[in-house]
Amino acid sequence: MTDPISHLSASRRFDRILVGGHWIESLSTGTAPVIDPANEETIAEIVLATREDVDAAVSAARGAFPGWAATPVAERARLLLRVHELILERADILAQAISREMGAAMTFARTAQVPFAAEHVRVAAENLAAYPFLHMRGTTAIAREPIGVCGLITPWNWPLYQITAKVAPALAAGCTVVLKPSELAPLSALLFAEIVCDAGIPAGVFNLVSGTGPEVGEALSAHPDIDMISITGSTRAGVLVSKSAADTVKRVALELGGKSPNVILPDADLNKAVPPGVASSCRNVGQSCSAPTRMIVPRDRLAEVERIAAETAAQFVVGDPRDERTTHGPIANRAQFERVQYMIGVGISEGAKLLCGGTGKPEGLECGYFAKPTIFSEVTTEMAIAQEEVFGPVLVIIPYDSIEEAVAIANDTIYGLGAHVQGTDMEQARAVAGRIRSGQVLINYPAWDPQAPFGGYKRSGNGREYGIEGMEEFLEVKAILGYEPD
Known part of the structure; x- marks a missing residue:
């Protein structure tokens, strides 16, 4: 033919x-x-x-x-x-x-x-x-x-x-x-x-x-x-x-759609739990329905999580996708770029703490639909950026005071596509994974498994x-x- x-x-x-x-x-x-x-x-x-x-x-x-x-x-x-x-x-x-x-x-x-x-x-x-x-x-x-x-x-x-x-x-x-x-x-x-x-x-x-x-x-x-x-x-x-x-x-x-949680349990090694979580949330420039875009962390470790998360995002290289040094190219189309910019603006107006990124394009990338990898902290579940799918390189960090609250936050969404749990106590991690209402849960960032069924609960x-x-x-x-x- x-x-x-x-x-x-x-x-x-x-x-x-x-x-x-x-x-x-x-x-x-x-x-x-x-x-x-x-x-x-x-x-x-x-x-x-x-x-x-x-x-x-x-x-x-x-x-x-x-x-x-x-x-x-x-x-x-x-x-x-x-x-x-x-x-x-x-x-x-x-x-x-x-x-x-x-x-x-x-x-x-x-x-x-x-x-x-x-x-x-x-x-x-x-x-x-x-x-x-x-x-x-x-x-x-x-x-x-x-x-x-x-x-x-x-x-x-x-x-x-x-x-x-x-x-x-x-x-x-x-x-x-x-x-x-x-x-x-x-x-x-x-x-x-x-x-x-x-x-x-x-x-x-x-x-x-x-x-x-x-x-x-x-x-x-x-x-x-x-x-x-x-x-x-x-x-x-x-x-x-x-x-x-x-x-x-x-x-x-x-x-x-999805708004997947990433529950960092109190016993998690933050140096192993946070960087892959930031990377996963921005993988494919955040344009994945199962991206873990809500990082749910112990309140008493919030400052350390913020530091590691910001340091991780600073290592991303946004630029020409044909350049071998680039880790993150542009948003896929104009409509989605505008949606991402709008939602970042909403997060700022809601009073979330902006750790890095923000509205506008990265310096030197005025042509193309490039967005800044953006991380918000001190986010609460009623904020739009904690509830709505952004579909861009935007991560929100939500603190919790107890594991019971962490599970409640994880399930406080109309979606239920993917979820992550990080912790060293596997019995506890499995128990939390079992309580999250989601079609797929990943414990401690396992390798992708093409045999693992994928699909959603609720409106996912x-x-x-x-x-x-x-x-x-x-x-x-x-x-x-x-x-x-x-």
């Missing part, structure tokens, strides 16, 4: 969508610019597809579903492993695309954004090969079957990682998909689509339609031939998708991604009574 974006260059127009294994022209004449957030220059134009384009993609996926669902497990696993291989082979151009479309530092794109995305594919193939799609319960067979055609809606902050976290388990389960990547960061999605085709995934199994949420996202959510919608995005977007999907009673999986969503549970989201359960007679 023709490679539509073999090389990234300025002002390129991508007016095709992937339907039924072919790059075809969209019926739309509308486009949106893809902006490099480091210099605010237009690097590409992406077509904004129509509802008719969605119909064509869904039709292709529906036609391909019976054959893909019947494809032997070993063959599906082999093809997924080929996708994994191609991601690794093309890692550098993928990292370049991610850096240019959403501003990730190249070092971070190469060491996290791309390899973690590849891991989702490898894990999906591994889980598929060993999964018991049928087992007996007495004389009844419990079968798990692919749910059907899935609409997948992914965000701009981890553009490739979130795609593979959905596409890989869906394909492993035997589903066919229509992907709508963010129109703000679509380049890595186009490169991934090339990889899927080059890996030999059958035509129609994977389809890509670029466009906006109100047009393409809503069309997918409401489409009668879509059996499931999975979205990663804001809580507001998740609510709109759920409402749109309700009339057709399709399954909806939501991975939404429903359903799970990653690991076996991530694949099971795309499966229906069928009971066949009398399958094995007495």
